[in-house]
Amino acid sequence: MKNKGLGKTITTSIVKYKAFFAVLVMLLFMLFPRTNFYSVFNILDMLNSASILMVVSFGLTLVILAGGIDLSVGGSLVMGGILTILSMNVMPMWLAILIGTLSGAVIGTINGYIIVYHKTEPMIVTLGMSIILTGIAQELTDAHPISAEGLSFMMIGNGRIFGTIPNLVVIMLVVFAVFYVILRYTQFGRNLYAIGGDYEVAKYSGINVRREKAATYVLAGMAASFAGVLLSSKLNSASSIYGDQTALTVISGIVVGGTSLAGGVGGVGRSLVGLLVFAIMENALNMLHVDAYIQQVIRGIVIVAILALDSYDRKRRREDV
């Protein structure tokens, strides 16, 4: 009976896959100006640069899917890097990396415990946590950047497989696959959709909501601190200020990708595309030599426009039903 016009179908799918279309439009647009945008080097470089925030986003996506939010991922990222580099002086590198990565798990456990078991507002608890972590990181390093001795650690973040594909891109894809499988094919992953969709219902359906919701914070913390390890390896340095913008940037990307802040809808694939939007945009703006201040204005407009479009889409559907 429903007689949707073709035009409407197209609009609807553009709105639904807006991040994907944004990527497409930008890619098409960049065909015209004379830049080196379409060079293997640049495309790989862009992915390489984006991969660290993407790793953060995969963990954070689980938290958001389960109806939470984590503003402390920047802090976990910083701690991961700092602890790895600090430990490397006194123990083998692999152990240091492990410690760095696990630091995020510890942070996530504390977040999860306070948020889930004491039913507190995640936004504020993790905001508080991020402030605390900044303080601890500054204390640990006296607010100085620290760097690792020798080159082996640096190779992880700067090496290339077969001499072409950056290690970081490969690592990011592996992490992506792990999280994709978790969400798609495990009981735990499916439960997260239920928890985010309706917490009470999930609880009444016999899902161990507390444990699983808390687990998302642990995973997010771990992904973030692992990303911190990667970042420190890429920059051969760790510092208390690396995480300042991480949470807001990554969450903007996740939302742009189409994971709902209300929980229950989305996935890591969408987050990947969402972060790609920003990666391409930043790269293209630099390629086009756009003034730094105008870039900031454009960035603001893009964030607002895409988020507003997302809300508008939901409003439209609300009124439809």
Next chain:
Amino acid sequence: MNKALMKAVKEYLVLLLVLGLVLITAVIEPKFITSGNMTNIMRQFGPLIMVAMGMTFVIIGGYIDLSVAGIMSLVAVVTLSLIDPIGQVGAIFVGLLIGAAAGFLNSLVITRSGAMTQAEGLFISYGMSVLYGGTALLYTGGVTNHLSYIESNYSLFTLIGSGTVGIFSVSFIIFLFLLLILYIFQNFTYTGRAICLTGGNKTAANLTGINVNRTIIIIWTISGFMAGVSSIVLFSRVTTASPVLGKGFELNAILAVVVGGTSLKGGKGSVARTVLGAMLVILLSNSMNLLGVTVYMQNVMKGLLLILAIWLDNLKGRR
């Protein structure tokens, strides 16, 4: 009664902790309680409380405003640049107008797009903050301006920044005046109640005749306006307007509101409590500075305080 005592402790734990801190500071560092220091506290309090009072309304209405920092820098650079062409009164007027207009623009984006949840509002206002900050940079080309570079008279700014009336600083008087207005507005007027109801349940409020969109517009506009006031008070005080002025104010304002005891769930809260919260935030950093605690540890303390406040809020809610 024991139970009543417990409840009171829960209600006022944050306050008690800070009182404890004040006592300890006063003992270790007697200069803490000198009148000079009290004047310091009063001055430092001004810019923060303005933003925090505006933020209170946004939080009661069920949102969080991250755009205040961007608004503050925009207002500061534009106001300063206008003193020469249109005079100080006109500049202040335009500055406040820009603050309110920016808040109004936020609310338009929010109401037009139908962003009804706290998280949606949070991230939209974050984008707006990037936008306002970028505009301020664009406007000045990244240059920091100083009151003394201008040619016309800027006595009003000097008055706001360092003038006193009796023992009170002028900024404190401005604060008292705005507090009175906002307190009455919140507790006794229809719109004040409408804001709470909107924060409690937007759909139901709309279906019972509350003009929800109007309410949303009002709270964001108040917040933008108050950020504008804060910006002018702040740059009068420091006499320079940089395009990054106001950085970090959004966090401290949220801290003040939450520590004061306004619930982040929306619907409940009060500007009077926020005054207490802002006081605590300022006292904390003042006493930490006096005790020689590093900025690193101050961060740790702030974060802990925030978590403690939210945990207590939740205990109160559950009883």
Next chain:
Amino acid sequence: MANKENDIILTMTGVVKTFPGVKALDDVSIQVRRGSVHGIVGENGAGKSTLMKILSGVYTKDKGTIIFDGETIETTTPHQAMQRGLSIIYQELNLVNTMTAGENIYLGRFSEVNGMKGTHQKAREALDRIGSDIDTWTLVQDLSVSRKQMVEIAKALSFDSKLIIMDEPSSSLTQDEMKALAKIINQLRSEGISVIYISHKLDEIFDFCDTVTVMRDGKVIDTRPVEEFTRMDMISMMVGRSIEKEFPERPRKVSTPLMEVEGIKTKKLHDISFTLNKGEILGLVGLVGAGRTEIVRALFGADKIKAGTIKLDGEVVAIRNPRDAMKRGISFVPEDRKQQGLILPFSVENNISIATLKNLYKFGILDKNKERQIAEKHIKTLKIKTPTARTAVESLSGGNQQKCIIGRWMEIQPRILIMDEPTRGIDVGAKYEIYLLMKDIVENGGSVILISSELPEVLNMSNRVLTVCDGRINGEFDPEKASVDEIMAKALGVSVEGAMA
């Protein structure tokens, strides 16, 4: 049936549960036989849902013992309860809107049924079993309320349960679905599975149940085989006084047209035209999802009107939002009280005063005493069970919450009162009071538009009935003359012959 010990599946003795300010359960004892359907009835706030939530592990009891299937249960969680063989359909819909119907049915059992494919296969089987054709891949948010309820039923049945609790499963089922439910319940009984059935619809209680427990004020009043009850004494036990009849005398004060609706179009409605007269109760009949709610939402300004006009007293009025409607004396009791009606964390008095809030300001200052008086008045006349006027409305039972909303609208003395499922989940005593209120309004020259899925209610109260089908008004009936079959056939959109066949 022999009265042996192992014939009892569930024994609860001396169960007590207190909420702040309310003793929700006071020494409740109930026994449920294996393979029987045990009805529980009682007024709003009697404690029925609370008792069930203790069984299913949502709440913990303060006192008392529970023996389920021979095992004494001290504390339990929803998960443990399910494992023991107890499943429950909660009174409030209990599905994840953002997930598919299939995933909802096997929520939390993804690995038990071998992933996504198994989930949908088994869910299909579960839905087929209750004769429902719902696509397991549809998102629950796209289903109508009645279909959601069917998914819930399928979900409860998909467990290997020994006892299934149904807390008002039928509050918005269509008649066909109702018949399917009846069949399922009979089948469960024959399989030796016990059912606890809670409903305010006494017809269902008499149709389905073997034994019935009547509760009032957190206490068990009596438990008897259903044959030993008459309808009237069940009602009087529930309300604690005797009630003569279920419906008051139909008001007969219909006079000149008050509102004329012409050619209204919205996203879901096509060309809606009708007239509402002064002193009239106008009933809207239709299946859930037919568009009744949309019609009244459009009249109230809650949805955008794309075309058409509304005339009040012969004059065209523009109603663009609820405030416009309220200014013209239109008021609206929505169907979903928690999401659309109440500001849950606010007090009873704040919730009652909202609609007239503007009038409570003298020189811009709120008159709090007056607000309190208004609330107290409605608490008294509507018999709202609440510790105080300052209690948060979220801690009231469903029925009492509904009364708060009604009280709110009574205060504006509406010319047109729109009620969308006003008695859903409301006990008989309270229902009767709501009917009297409706009567009162029309007898004072106002009008009522009534939407209800309970046909007897519409037919007994309305002066005129419109049938709604697929976003259109397709019929008009005089309920005193037309037969139920005729009206239903029209609402279903089939010819009379088709419906009879």
Next chain:
Amino acid sequence: SEQAGPPTVAFSPGDMANPSQAFAAKMFQKYGPDYGLNVIILDGKGDAQVQAQTVTNAIAQGVKAIYVNPNDVNAIIPSLQQAKQAGLIVGMFSSDVPAASASVRNFFVGVNDLMAGETAAEAFKAAFPNGAKVIEIGGQAGHDAQIKRHDGFNKGIAGSNITVLEYQATQQWATEQAMAIAEDMITKYGEEIDGIFCHWDNGVTGVANAVEAAHLSKDLFIVGVDGNMAGFQQVRDGIQDVTVMQNFEAQAKKTLELTKTILDGGTVDAINFVPLDVVTLKNIDTFTPPEW
């Protein structure tokens, strides 16, 4: 794709929101044409990671040279290594890489912030031959300039009888934060204080306001770093006693000049210090007033 016209070079400032770096960027764009170079600006946005990206982005764009004013010297090394390998001329601007990594860049032009700190220390030693008690107010905790100015200052006063009563860094390079710390320190130490070293001239503005409001009986010796408009004005007004000036105009010109030389096949010195100027009321009129 190779473009006709003048060769393109890129400057990556640490943060265009920082006035000094915005000014340096402006200088590059102003003088680029004089050396036959087309300069593009790639903003580091105050973030070490973003800045590393700007370097690889510059490689992708096929520029001839990249100059970096690093947010974090160590963090920029890996990407500079890539740039060097890709055949770009790499110039460090204002901060140099550690000696061990000297091979990642062709040259360094600038002043060392360590030297700025040391120079500030010298000013105190000169003003207080008999020793003094000072307060140090730092820039944003963790920033390269803050760290180096602090370390340099400490190095400079080591062994002298200048003592630091207390050191407190700010959360951001924000005037009001410097002001708040100054107020609190004056409350705490009052007349004990002989002077204040604040890491940046715009911070000094706040410090000076605090000092003025406190009505101390003696005149405090105030030193800042930058030598910008605010610093000059304050020195002229007698509020600030010394500003340690880094001349961005000269630094930019020198950088462009070195690039030109290399492009023309010449060789250049690896380390090119542009001297820091100590600006006081006495010598202020000998300097060109800064434009930022």
